[in-house]
Amino acid sequence: MPQKVFKFGGASVKNADAVKNLLQILSRFSDDKLVLVFSAMGKTTNALEKLLHASRAEQKALKNVLLEQLKAFHFNIAAELFPTTSFKPLTQKLGLLFEQLNTNLKMITLDYDQHYDATVGYGELFSTEIISYYLMQNGLPAKLIDARKIILTDNCYRAANVNWEKSCESIQKLAAENSNSRFLITQGFIGGTLKHETTTLGREGSDYSAAIIAYCLGATEVTIWKDVPGLLNADPKRLTHTKKIDHISYAEAIELAYYGATVIHPKTIKPLQNGKIRLKVQSFLNPDLTPSLIDYADESIRPVPSFIIKEQQILMSISARDFSFMNEDILHKLFGYFVETRIHINVMQTSALSLSVCFDEDNQKLESLINGLEAEFSIRYNSRLTLFTIRHYNQKLADAITSKHEILLEQRSRTTLQIVVKSLDIPLIDAALRDG
Ligand code: ASP
Ligand code: MG
Numbered sequence: 001m002p003q004k005v006f007k008f009g010g011a012s013v014k015n016a017d018a019v020k021n022l023l024q025i026l027s028r029f030s031d032d033k034l035v036l037v038f039s040a041m042g043k044t045t046n047a048l049e050k051l052l053h054a055s056r057a058e059q060k061a062l063k064n065v066l067l068e069q070l071k072a073f074h075f076n077i078a079a080e081l082f083p084t085t086s087f088k089p090l091t092q093k094l095g096l097l098f099e100q101l102n103t104n105l106k107m108i109t110l111d112y113d114q115h116y117d118a119t120v121g122y123g124e125l126f127s128t129e130i131i132s133y134y135l136m137q138n139g140l141p142a143k144l145i146d147a148r149k150i151i152l153t154d155n156c157y158r159a160a161n162v163n164w165e166k167s168c169e170s171i172q173k174l175a176a177e178n179s180n181s182r183f184l185i186t187q188g189f190i191g192g193t194l195k196h197e198t199t200t201l202g203r204e205g206s207d208y209s210a211a212i213i214a215y216c217l218g219a220t221e222v223t224i225w226k227d228v229p230g231l232l233n234a235d236p237k238r239l240t241h242t243k244k245i246d247h248i249s250y251a252e253a254i255e256l257a258y259y260g261a262t263v264i265h266p267k268t269i270k271p272l273q274n275g276k277i278r279l280k281v282q283s284f285l286n287p288d289l290t291p292s293l294i295d296y297a298d299e300s301i302r303p304v305p306s307f308i309i310k311e312q313q314i315l316m317s318i319s320a321r322d323f324s325f326m327n328e329d330i331l332h333k334l335f336g337y338f339v340e341t342r343i344h345i346n347v348m349q350t351s352a353l354s355l356s357v358c359f360d361e362d363n364q365k366l367e368s369l370i371n372g373l374e375a376e377f378s379i380r381y382n383s384r385l386t387l388f389t390i391r392h393y394n395q396k397l398a399d400a401i402t403s404k405h406e407i408l409l410e411q412r413s414r415t416t417l418q419i420v421v422k423s424l425d426i427p428l429i430d431a432a433l434r435d436g
Pocket of ligand 1: 009010039040045046123188189202203204205206207
């Protein structure tokens with residue numbers, strides 16, 4: 001059975017050069033049997049979301065343009081990978097996938113979440129088709145496996161729950177059947193129900209896919225290949241003075257993901273911890289750099305402070321129309337609405353008469369929440385806010401940041417400081433990150 005699972009995200013396969021770089025990376029592991037999990041290429045998942053929205057809004061012209069763009073993007077990558085040889089079998093497979101996608105896009109009477117899963121997961125199907133073909137043409141024995149047959153889930157579309165027993169059964173069976181292949185290739189992000197419907201595990205879910213497979217195989221190691229030097233203490237797309245986190249515990253990684261660090265999908269760590277599988281975060285641009293390591297690190301060693309910015313937040317204040325106290329009965333009822341609308345609360349605070357909650361903006365969910373609450377509760381909310389978290393803050397950092405922002409909500413624990421603000425002073429935050 002393969003002992004290592006590699007996950008390559010969208011950036012690591014964003015164009016033909018990136019796919020070529022993949023060969024270099026894989027050549028460093030000639031003694032290993034590997035499972036390779038791939039995301040969609042580049043920003044394909046975002047493009048598919050737009051395509052879905054255009055289809056549902058029956059904007060036919062826009063839909064056709066977007067579909068053609070997506071086709072051109074993938075066929076161009078294929079053409080660049082095979083400048084001199086024919087790649088007809090690949091063209092045919094891609095063509096078929098695009099036809100299926102187009103058919104599925106037309107099913108606009110489907111419930112949104114189900115329609116989403118039937119269409120947006122195609123990015124991973126395209127990428128793995130191209131990559132597996134490329135690896136095989138370059139002499140690497142790679143076998144493509146449809147993730148919908150091994151990551152088995154319920155039909156909670158867009159956030160499907162894994163059926164561990166069935167998934168482990170099928171993963172082990174497929175690995176045994178393909179014991180001759182050095183590389184097993186599969187899609188991240190997508191899964192399938194027992195009735196063969198496609199599901200997804202949530203945005204950025206490919207990390208989780210890799211963890212599920214590793215757990216089911218009893219593997220020892222998962223490596224997430226990224227365009228950054230490892231696990232960083234802030235998002236390098238937003239802030240410049242980031243530092244690498246060399247080694248942290250599973251628990252700390254879960255905390256960081258919980259607060260919104262986009263490095264690792266939040267659900268990824270649990271199966272790794274349960275399976276005692278170490279996680280490495282390694283640079284595909286500079287594979288000689290020592291990766292960040294996540295395992296049973298000593299939790300008494302305080303890691304560097306991590307800064308996490310979450311935008312597009314709503315801060316809602318809810319109080320009972322009859323001025324009832326926010327007692328346990330009322331809170332119980334209120335949380336029921338959040339469970340029903342599947343809104344995840346990022347921070348909350350209660351006072352005698354109101355509950356303040358901060359959550360990600362999602363118009364559809366917001367509308368159903370308000371519909372549910374309106375009769376009994378009065379609601380006020382602000383949107384387009386930012387939630388800023390410092391994990392392992394110190395007094396100096398707290399002072400630097402809280403004194404310079406107009407804060408709508410603040411919360412501190414021993415390890416974590418969180419503020420909700422209208423807008424974040426990025427240069428100030430960057431200077432604080434540099435000075436630690
Ligand atoms: N392609 C999916 C996304 O962009 C899943 C992933 O990359 O992890 O969210
Ligand atoms: Mg990703």
